[in-house]
Amino acid sequence: MKKIDMHSHFFPPIGREDAARLDAAQAPWLQIDSGGETGNIMMGDRSFRPVREALWNPAARLEELDRVGVAAQIICATPIMFGYRYEARAAAEWAARMNDLALEHCAYRPARLKALAQVPLQDVELACIEASRARKAGHVGVQIGNHLGARDLDDEHLVEFLTHCANEAIPVLVHPWDMMTDGRMKQWMLPWLVAMPAETQLGILSLILSGAFERIPRSLKLAFAHGGGSFAFLLGRVDNAWRCRDIVRKDCPRPPSEYVDRFYVDSAVFDQRALRLLVEVMGAERVMLGSDHPFPLGEQQIGAMLAESDWLDEQQRGRISAGNAATFFDIDITL
Numbered sequence: 001m002k003k004i005d006m007h008s009h010f011f012p013p014i015g016r017e018d019a020a021r022l023d024a025a026q027a028p029w030l031q032i033d034s035g036g037e038t039g040n041i042m043m044g045d046r047s048f049r050p051v052r053e054a055l056w057n058p059a060a061r062l063e064e065l066d067r068v069g070v071a072a073q074i075i076c077a078t079p080i081m082f083g084y085r086y087e088a089r090a091a092a093e094w095a096a097r098m099n100d101l102a103l104e105h106c107a108y109r110p111a112r113l114k115a116l117a118q119v120p121l122q123d124v125e126l127a128c129i130e131a132s133r134a135r136k137a138g139h140v141g142v143q144i145g146n147h148l149g150a151r152d153l154d155d156e157h158l159v160e161f162l163t164h165c166a167n168e169a170i171p172v173l174v175h176p177w178d179m180m181t182d183g184r185m186k187q188w189m190l191p192w193l194v195a196m197p198a199e200t201q202l203g204i205l206s207l208i209l210s211g212a213f214e215r216i217p218r219s220l221k222l223a224f225a226h227g228g229g230s231f232a233f234l235l236g237r238v239d240n241a242w243r244c245r246d247i248v249r250k251d252c253p254r255p256p257s258e259y260v261d262r263f264y265v266d267s268a269v270f271d272q273r274a275l276r277l278l279v280e281v282m283g284a285e286r287v288m289l290g291s292d293h294p295f296p297l298g299e300q301q302i303g304a305m306l307a308e309s310d311w312l313d314e315q316q317r318g319r320i321s322a323g324n325a326a327t328f329f330d331i332d333i334t335l
């Protein structure tokens with residue numbers, strides 16, 4: 001089974017002084033332990049997350065990919081790198097720097113490592129400029145967060161950005177970040193377990209229920225991380241609400257389930273039954289292998305869940321493991 005993993009992260013080996021150019025107190029930087037194999041993503045003095053070498057060292061990444069038989073992997077920023085809350089020009093400079101570092105990482109094995117760019121989403125004009133620049137520089141698409149503070153994907157500026165990506169044939173991956181919490185999710189990684197899937201569902205529903213999908217060109221290649229979060233499991237609830245309440249359907253002319261052909265999802269759901277539901281809801285042509293490697297909440301044996309999915313036929317499994325991503329990101333599948 002050929003595998004293209006379309007959802008993985010990198011963090012560049014930038015030190016504290018480098019990050020301080022954006023923000024001395026909060027900008028993320030990488031602290032590498034003396035052995036070189038582990039470290040921490042830091043914010044100021046505080047550890048944000050313990051990490052391992054595959055995150056910043058492409059040789060270590062390739063070793064891990066070889067171990068699990070992944071032919072190609074698409075890397076993107078760790079969401080803490082987005083920089084959306086900074087002044088737009090400073091954020092644009094930061095994004096360009098991170099994007100150049102992503103390409104440096106991929107240059108180690110350019111046929112097998114591809115990158116998605118980040119953009120200064122708080123300024124639609126600068127975001128469009130960076131997306132186009134990155135596309136020309138070699139990025140195979142962009143990754144954006146699912147919201148900008150109180151603005152969701154149906155915000156007119158975000159729709160403008162998505163339309164730009166459609167017009168320039170730039171694929172977009174939406175990743176949840178900055179999870180909703182009112183203080184009740186302090187422990188046990190609850191923001192990642194409860195709020196993250198809801199953030200992703202919110203991103204999808206904001207595009208559907210606002211009618212934004214009616215305005216965004218059909219040519220937009222759009223994907224959501226983590227199997228679309230809570231979306232597939234709760235689609236019946238949303239359809240029922242659309243049928244029964246006029247305030248749900250007021251901006252959305254068609255039943256929500258009719259919009260599943262407007263986007264893709266990755267396969268990172270960690271349960272065979274969930275994957276089966278996801279494929280039934282989205283169709284095998286709209287699910288792509290994605291692992292969230294090399295983080296602890298990612299699939300440790302990339303593609304193992306898919307390899308064990310005996311309810312899929314060979315053709316479906318092949319599309320999910322590599323074919324769909326090859327088409328979506330325009331990657332040479334013969335590698």
Ligand code: CO
Pocket residue numbers: 007008009175225292
């Ligand atoms: Co991720």
